[in-house]
Amino acid sequence: MQTDSSTPQLIHWTENGEERSARWHSESGMPPPKRVQVADDTTNADTAYRLACEGTALLWRGDFQNARQLLQALARRADHKHGKGKKKAPKAAASPTEAFHLHRQAQSQRARTLAMLLIPFEADYSIPLRRAPDVKQACNEAYGRGSEPFVASLRELLGLIGAHEWRKSGVEIPVLGARIHPHYGVFSPVRGEYVQLVANVPLPKKTETAFDIGVGTGVLSAVLARRGIARVVATDQDRRALSCARENLARLDLQDKVELMEADLFPPGQAQLVVCNPPWVPARPSSSIEYAVYDPDSRMLRGFLDGLAAHLAPGGEGWLILSDLAEHLGLRPREQLLEWIAAAGLQVADRHDVRPMHPRASDASDPLHAARSAEVTSLWRLQAAN
Structure with missing residues (x-):
């Protein structure tokens, strides 16, 4: 959820005996934090961490690189508090x-605590701190014109800088023989x-039109187009995603x-193939x-399942790409998914499974390792029920 720019929020603090305020962005x-204290190079990490945990934000006025080092020190303290780096293992949870x-x-x-270290920006995205980097391009890409x-x-700025580097370098997609460049x-x-x-996965016969529901970076639309489908219609309700694609x-x-x-979901009309890779975990996002x-x-x-049958051309297929991580976490049983499929007037024609290869799948220190190590990603081939 992004801050509503139509009703800008303000952050208030006292500096040099004067009441000050500025627009808040998150x-x-x-x-915006209710309590704000000015901090600089003389502020030590223990004091900063205590204030952050108490809900007092620190508006930085010192050297930018020192602020980065302070943020790293805060992260170490937060990780230690939540069990990382402790010799004694934390108490095991009763269930996944x-x-x-x-x-x-x-x-x-952890995120709330680390977000308490604040920095000021000028209208042109310059940062009025010693040794501050030039982040104007990264900010313009993420926020638009200042x-x-x-x-x-x-912390948000560092994530924005990281996203800018991802955008420049891109992600190699072997099946395309090219890179996809994600936006912030x-x-x-x-x-x-x-x-x-x-x-x-084999395409349905005579597939001339395909819908890509939730286009994101455009990677699946690109794959479908490269497979020879003459017309691909891709939707998304996020304008950043549409620009990226x-x-x-x-x-x-x-x-x-x-x-x-x-x-939001489907375009008008029908297609021989409708592809959707929805979010995999039924939980509330925090950003x-x-x-x-x-x-x-x-x-x-x-929404995809309920509307799919009406948007399938005769003999068409819906491809639902979904991890079963939610099942291993006890958040959505397989039986419920199958009930939703049947209730939407659909039937399962086939399912193609693959094991994920990402590093977390083999990281035994991950709190969710038991679920991640058992995870399978599936492409469900769905058809209108007879």
């Missing part, structure tokens, strides 16, 4: 579901196994084969980027 939708909720709770607490000074968390706030296709599934498709010279449309991972109450998944 991509995660975090409200409890482990998930405890993990999310710890993540949320209009007035504001304050944001240093658009989920990166680092989980290559689902892209491989879409590239390898447009740029990637143009880079791949596929802009004439893919039509992009701002829509805009997490909407690609967390789907509250399985809204997008159920």
